[in-house]
Amino acid sequence: MDALVIRNPELLADALRGLSQSPKRMEPKWFYDAEGSALFERITELPEYYPTRTETAILTAGADRLAAHVPEGAELVELGSGASVKTRLLLDRLTGLSAYVPVDISASFLKETARALARDYPDLPIHPVVADFTKPLRLADEGHPRVGFFPGSTLGNLDPEGARALMRGVRDWPGIRGFIVGIDLIKDEDTLVRAYDDAAGVTAAFNLNLLHRMNREIGADFDPDRFAHRAIWNAEKARIEMHLESLEDQEVQIGPRRIRFRAGETIHTENSHKFSATSFAERAAEAGWRLADFLTDARRQFGVAVLEP
Numbered sequence: 001m002d003a004l005v006i007r008n009p010e011l012l013a014d015a016l017r018g019l020s021q022s023p024k025r026m027e028p029k030w031f032y033d034a035e036g037s038a039l040f041e042r043i044t045e046l047p048e049y050y051p052t053r054t055e056t057a058i059l060t061a062g063a064d065r066l067a068a069h070v071p072e073g074a075e076l077v078e079l080g081s082g083a084s085v086k087t088r089l090l091l092d093r094l095t096g097l098s099a100y101v102p103v104d105i106s107a108s109f110l111k112e113t114a115r116a117l118a119r120d121y122p123d124l125p126i127h128p129v130v131a132d133f134t135k136p137l138r139l140a141d142e143g144h145p146r147v148g149f150f151p152g153s154t155l156g157n158l159d160p161e162g163a164r165a166l167m168r169g170v171r172d173w174p175g176i177r178g179f180i181v182g183i184d185l186i187k188d189e190d191t192l193v194r195a196y197d198d199a200a201g202v203t204a205a206f207n208l209n210l211l212h213r214m215n216r217e218i219g220a221d222f223d224p225d226r227f228a229h230r231a232i233w234n235a236e237k238a239r240i241e242m243h244l245e246s247l248e249d250q251e252v253q254i255g256p257r258r259i260r261f262r263a264g265e266t267i268h269t270e271n272s273h274k275f276s277a278t279s280f281a282e283r284a285a286e287a288g289w290r291l292a293d294f295l296t297d298a299r300r301q302f303g304v305a306v307l308e309p
């Protein structure tokens, strides 16, 4: 018999915890292994997935307006930097930065990104940090102003308490002068659901990759063909939910345990909260921020909020 290979004990612990709960759940941070990060990049290019291209347009058109909120000599700290594609729109405009600090959970992705940025911005010190931004990030007091950057509406992945804690954490960074946050705006249900259940099935593959990942990294024996991708709009909580629905009664081996799935039972894999400018300003105020500026597109699909202490 093959030895059970646990390459990722933290994922195993989270899977055992999340899949023994009722309803079953997993944290969306586990989507982003190399495979998942590549699938997410493909999502951002889908016709139905408007957030990325809309936010990019807002950042491009609003670069000067945003730059006015970034003090000379500031360090720009980006949470969940991924490929730092949007950051370049700011870096091209923000010539007086003292450093760029990309923070990402994927070490390999971060290394690649940092190398490419160092090549393209030779005068800008780049200090990558491998970290899970859902945990408090401690930054040293280096005497320069700091501005946080959290694009992509990734904040929407957090529940209201988690979002408040993150915003309060950034508010407490030494030298903090501002926080630029991308948020997806509440809109008609059809547009929202299609953005998370695209015709080409890329989002389905992204969601199902979580099962493949557990097979690869913790020796689970999920049959991904026995699960289906679901995306639903929860109007009461103003969020898109992604689930993986078990298509039959089945049992799956996860580490030392066999976990039972009933037909129709789901693993809740992601929340993507949507806001209005007002609901977001209220949320931010609870964490000690005021909304200093709010940029949006002509169709008001997406927002870039500038928060100041």
Ligand code: AVJ
Pocket: 043, 051, 152, 153, 154, 156, 157, 195, 196, 203, 206, 270, 271, 272
């Ligand atoms: C990276 C969290 C912003 O919620 O829209 C895309 C992730 N999930 N399609 C989002 C995602 C499914 C995305 N964020």
